[in-house]
Amino acid sequence: MKKPLIAIAGGIVKDFRIEFAGEDYTRVNNNYPRAIAEAEGIPVILPLINDIDILLDQLSACDGLLLPGGIDVNPLSYKELPRPLLGNCNDLVDWYHINLAQKALELNMPILGICRGCQILNVSCGGTLHQDISYATDSPILHKQESHLSEKCHPVYIEENSIVHEIFGDSYIVNSAHHQAVKEVAPNFKNTAVSPDGIIEAIEMINKPFVVGIQWHPEMMAAHDTTTLNLFKRFVYSCKD
Template structure:
């Protein structure tokens, strides 16, 4: 029986219509890894969201807009990007439900940032303006399936167990990153300019976040399929 993996979504307006959306790369990566993806619509009704929580075996927090800085006690700086507070509320609710239930959790790009904020951490609102000496983390016009920079992986981590290497090349499409670490988290990877590239839970069985987009690399780089296979395997339990 393939485990059911919940995927968070975002909303998008086209003309007079509004849609719940998700990049197909997330869906395809979960399917390739042996899971059954279920898109969780962005709705305010908590009873509806709880019904989804009752049927899923794990949850993936996907990429997207910036998290509202008010959630970590800051006002937005001028370099902040697009914000959708409705999505923040919906994902923080889902995260807390999944975390309390000890469901396997994975976060990608915005997802790692959401996990950190939900656990009481904070973010750099804009890497280029707030971190002196930062390297390029959001290249203009680069294909999403192309690696961009190297990261260092801590040996005593789930990430090292998955990739079996202390250095790998990843893609990069973010202008924010983790600043103050949330409770129950430890850093498991850094970029060469010191920016946090991965975290995992100290206490829970499987809570893992990465700052890059492995789902976009899976078709061309077999290495990154291992990450989704491990996540799906954890959800199978």
């Protein structure tokens, strides 16, 4: 059977060397394509082109979409004003990732959103975000660990009757590297995992074979954690239909 092509949405980083000063580069942490390849998919990194027709052609050539981590999502995209703890945003990255998510859903493509990708998935379908976890709770646990993301940080508690529960069980110890989080879950989605301080750690679209957002960074654990790799295997398998 032909291996499915998995689109991985690119991010942007600026080059500050004199000869390329201010130029944008497409960037993706290589652990994303590694995890997809290990799960028997073929990773394809999508450069950010500000053209909806090209975006549709990019998607149409693939079988599934992975929305990776990255910079903050601009709150204007979910009709809120920026608050003081908002971090770096980029309008092109937001436009591109939100449109990728919306068009992929129109095409009934499986989607896996990771960290920022989970937040983009929620925003693209009408949900909102906490611009910083401190706005969500007065007693947060550590969500932005100082240790390498191959190390685990805190538990998540997982709802039954969910894809995440089928893979990870009732609870799992995960890594963590975020300061924004899902606030209001988008219509037609459900919250399927939370951290001990109540921060939403996973969302899933109802009545879809695989449209899942994960707030932690499984791509950083998949190489040495069989259970985490099973998340990517489940995603890639869903892209074969």
